[in-house]
Amino acid sequence: MLHVRVSDDLKNRLETSAKEAGRSVNAQVNYLLEFAFSELDEWKRFEEVMNEGTDEVLNDAQEQEVHKSHSLWAEQNKKDSLEFQLFQAESKLKWLMENWSNRIKNGFQIGNLETIMFESDVASLKDTILFIREKLRDL
Numbered sequence: 699m700l701h702v703r704v705s706d707d708l709k710n711r712l713e714t715s716a717k718e719a720g721r722s723v724n725a726q727v728n729y730l731l732e733f734a735f736s737e738l739d740e741w742k743r744f745e746e747v748m749n750e751g752t753d754e755v756l757n758d759a760q761e762q763e764v765h766k767s768h769s770l771w772a773e774q775n776k777k778d779s780l781e782f783q784l785f786q787a788e789s790k791l792k793w794l795m796e797n798w799s800n801r802i803k804n805g806f807q808i809g810n811l812e813t814i815m816f817e818s819d820v821a822s823l824k825d826t827i828l829f830i831r832e833k834l835r836d837l
Contacts, residue, residue, distance in 0.1 A: 784830040791823040
């Protein structure tokens with residue numbers, strides 16, 4: 699005879715599963731334990747078969763899986779980084795254009811050097827945006 703203390707929740711689950719299976723609680727406990735041990739034995743046999751002479755294969759497979767996982771992570775990380783750089787460049791271009799437009803609307807005097815620097819910054823940002831978009835398309 700075996701006496702086991704179980705939580706109220708487990709007791710309720712045992713009683714419910716016994717009722718659903720048409721067994722007494724004692725018979726259900728025996729059935730579940732037999733089932734659990736047979737599954738455990740089956741798992742042990744499976745592990746033994748898998749371990750017989752396959753250590754190198756499993757290690758190679760595991761190594762390939764780790765490499766694949768790392769490659770996917772690195773690719774996603776690169777994509778995320780490029781998307782953030784694209785966001786920064788587009789935001790900076792938008793800010794630059796709005797700032798320039800506001801200066802003109804408000805009648806600020808803009809010299810030749812400022813105009814040249816503005817045009818250079820705009821061209822540089824547009825080139826950067828195009829470059830990043832091409833890199834994203836290549837991924």
